[in-house]
Amino acid sequence: MPDQAQKLVGQYGVIGNPISHSRSPLIHQAFAKQTGIALEYTAILAPLDGFEASVAAFWQNGGRGLNVTVPFKAQAFALCHNLSERAARAGAVNTLIFPADSLQPILGDNTDGAGLLQDFAFHGISIHGKKILLIGAGGATRGVLAPLLAEQPAQLLIANRREKTAQALIADFVDLAPNTAFAACALDAIPKEAFDLIINATSAGLSDTQLPLPDAVIHTDTVAYDMAYGSQPTVFMRWSQARGAKAFDGLGMLVEQAAVSFYLWHGVRPETRPVRDLLRALP
Numbered sequence: 001m002p003d004q005a006q007k008l009v010g011q012y013g014v015i016g017n018p019i020s021h022s023r024s025p026l027i028h029q030a031f032a033k034q035t036g037i038a039l040e041y042t043a044i045l046a047p048l049d050g051f052e053a054s055v056a057a058f059w060q061n062g063g064r065g066l067n068v069t070v071p072f073k074a075q076a077f078a079l080c081h082n083l084s085e086r087a088a089r090a091g092a093v094n095t096l097i098f099p100a101d102s103l104q105p106i107l108g109d110n111t112d113g114a115g116l117l118q119d120f121a122f123h124g125i126s127i128h129g130k131k132i133l134l135i136g137a138g139g140a141t142r143g144v145l146a147p148l149l150a151e152q153p154a155q156l157l158i159a160n161r162r163e164k165t166a167q168a169l170i171a172d173f174v175d176l177a178p179n180t181a182f183a184a185c186a187l188d189a190i191p192k193e194a195f196d197l198i199i200n201a202t203s204a205g206l207s208d209t210q211l212p213l214p215d216a217v218i219h220t221d222t223v224a225y226d227m228a229y230g231s232q233p234t235v236f237m238r239w240s241q242a243r244g245a246k247a248f249d250g251l252g253m254l255v256e257q258a259a260v261s262f263y264l265w266h267g268v269r270p271e272t273r274p275v276r277d278l279l280r281a282l283p
């Protein structure tokens with residue numbers, strides 16, 4: 001194990017609203033222990049109208065990096081002076097890297113897509129040639145669209161409560177979908193036909209809200225994936241399992257995207273398997 005005294009001690013955190021449910025502090029502390037890097041990682045609740053001020057205060061107090069979660073990924077994108085290619089493409093940022101020198105620009109990246117695909121690989125979920133229903137059109141969806149389309153699904157339908165937001169995503173990403181039937185609709189206008197894979201990328205589950213989905217979209221061969229997670233199966237997972245589908249939560253994605261953020265901040269790739277196991281063993 002590396003000598004902790006030789007490693008940089010830094011302040012990191014995850015910022016969102018709500019934030020108390022977040023497992024990110026546990027994950028980053030586990031990665032830190034595994035790699036021998038000394039750091040502080042805390043959960044920060046930002047007021048809904050106070051994201052930018054909260055970020056500025058964190059940076060001024062010596063903060064070196066933040067993960068950004070619901071509902072601030074678009075605002076994080078807007079405040080970055082320098083963006084990775086994938087964050088620029090997504091129009092959403094989930095990882096902020098603060099330079100020690102305040103005259104240098106803040107760098108924004110997006111590790112959600114890499115995390116999702118890594119977790120799909122872990123579960124053996126394939127995308128190529130599949131018919132996919134992606135529900136939600138917020139920051140998480142923006143982060144995963146490019147890597148999903150790169151796998152060339154046969155169809156990718158984005159359904160969102162506010163249809164306009166979903167339609168805007170089609171306009172932004174259609175150039176990446178030459179071999180995919182890529183379309184958007186309102187949540188209450190999803191066609192009554194079966195999908196191979198349904199991904200819930202809404203924050204509805206945070207308030208235990210059941211999405212109004214038609215039964216026809218799911219069958220026993222459908223894979224249901226909820227980006228949300230909790231100590232119990234989510235509402236969407238329970239709905240899917242009750243219809244005979246296999247369902248996964250987003251805990252694996254969370255660990256995998258965190259590992260990529262950890263690498264961006266510390267230059268070290270942590271092992272994710274032990275941290276997945278650790279989280280699954282929690283009550």
Ligand code: NDP
Pocket residue numbers: 069070071072073112115135136137138139140141160161162165187200201202203204205206209211227228229250251253254255257
């Ligand atoms: P945003 O706030 O950016 O977007 C929220 C989305 O959820 C919007 O599409 C919104 O629709 C929709 N929504 C919210 N409430 C409801 C509701 N009651 N009924 C239907 N739709 C609703 O959040 P993010 O995109 O950043 O995150 C979405 C989810 O993904 C969260 O649960 C988050 O925790 C999870 N996530 C998990 C990750 C992981 O690593 N496991 C990584 C990233 C996200 P509208 O546009 O109409 O308001």
